[in-house]
Amino acid sequence: MKVKVIPVLEDNYMYLVIEEHTREAVAVDVAVPKRLLEIVGREGVSLTTVLTTHHHWDHARGNVELARLWPGLAVLGADERICALTRRLTHGEELRFGAIHVRCLLTPGHTSGHMSYFLWEDECPDPPALFSGDALSVAGCGPRLEGTAQQMYRSLAKTLGILPPETKVFCGHEHTLANLEFAQKVEPCNDHVRAKLSWAKRGVRAQVHRQGGPGRGPGGTLQRAGELRARGRTAAATGPGSPGTAVGAPEHPPTEVSPVWTRRGARWHIPPPPTLRQSGPCPGGCPALETSTLVLPGSGRVGLLSGPV
Numbered sequence: 001m002k003v004k005v006i007p008v009l010e011d012n013y014m015y016l017v018i019e020e021h022t023r024e025a026v027a028v029d030v031a032v033p034k035r036l037l038e039i040v041g042r043e044g045v046s047l048t049t050v051l052t053t054h055h056h057w058d059h060a061r062g063n064v065e066l067a068r069l070w071p072g073l074a075v076l077g078a079d080e081r082i083c084a085l086t087r088r089l090t091h092g093e094e095l096r097f098g099a100i101h102v103r104c105l106l107t108p109g110h111t112s113g114h115m116s117y118f119l120w121e122d123e124c125p126d127p128p129a130l131f132s133g134d135a136l137s138v139a140g141c142g143p144r145l146e147g148t149a150q151q152m153y154r155s156l157a158k159t160l161g162i163l164p165p166e167t168k169v170f171c172g173h174e175h176t177l178a179n180l181e182f183a184q185k186v187e188p189c190n191d192h193v194r195a196k197l198s199w200a201k202r203g204v205r206a207q208v209h210r211q212g213g214p215g216r217g218p219g220g221t222l223q224r225a226g227e228l229r230a231r232g233r234t235a236a237a238t239g240p241g242s243p244g245t246a247v248g249a250p251e252h253p254p255t256e257v258s259p260v261w262t263r264r265g266a267r268w269h270i271p272p273p274p275t276l277r278q279s280g281p282c283p284g285g286c287p288a289l290e291t292s293t294l295v296l297p298g299s300g301r302v303g304l305l306s307g308p309v
């Protein structure tokens with residue numbers, strides 16, 4: 001499985017996932033269709049499907065034009081508000097593109113019809129990949145615009161939090177640096193945040209150096225499409241998107257998906273479920289730790305920033 005990372009708009013990521021045996025390709029969150037088709041042409045792949053995480057303009061606005069330019073395209077998502085939708089997906093549904101499996105995971109909170117996509121490939125040593133849209137980012141998540149806090153907690157902790165820790169996260173926006181700077185304000189004594197922030201700043205400096213000028217967004221996204229194998233460094237981030245109305249939003253609550261993820265008959269290690277813990281006073285005297293802290297097992301290992309490389 002090859003993932004093309006395509007920075008678009010202010011700080012969005014669009015993705016092209018390529019099944020390298022059949023050369024079939026699936027796009028995720030098409031905001032700029034002509035840019036996508038340039039890369040499809042350059043790669044010589046057959047684009048069959050668009051997976052849209054949610055209906056917001058910066059994730060779905062290119063669907064109509066792409067469907068016009070590319071007849072026969074399947075445009076899939078969980079929310080009827082998504083432009084040019086050809087079929088509405090349900091939670092837990094599995095799709096197949098050659099050797100690539102896609103498990104559809106409804107992750108309401110940012111929007112009520114937000115779907116994340118968990119991908120893995122048969123007979124391939126690469127770790128699985130999660131396309132998380134605005135549900136999950138590096139060191140943050142999209143704002144809760146629709147639904148309840150309980151739904152959002154469930155999406156992050158119960159649906160995404162149980163994925164294999166080696167999962168690589170490809171999210172919808174590059175907000176890594178801003179998220180980590182905010183996290184450090186909230187928890188100035190948190191060593192994980194401090195280390196991750198310095199890693200993110202090193203990444204931005206490296207990108208600025210490569211570009212010969214300042215990056216665009218807080219995470220310093222690159223101007224050109226990059227390419228990542230699922231085993232490589234991963235993109236992630238997230239952003240606010242634009243608020244929508246609840247018209248046509250799915251009403252079905254997510255049901256449990258089996259927490260046992262298997263590949264080639266071998267079980268993946270599943271971390272213990274995340275917990276919402278009330279933190280006690282910080283030993284370093286940090287008053288901010290009196291607030292609740294969402295603990296996502298494995299998140300330290302999953303984290304990654306990076307625009308395209």
Ligand SMILES: [Zn+2]
Pocket residue numbers: 054056110134142239240241242
């Ligand atoms: Zn959004």
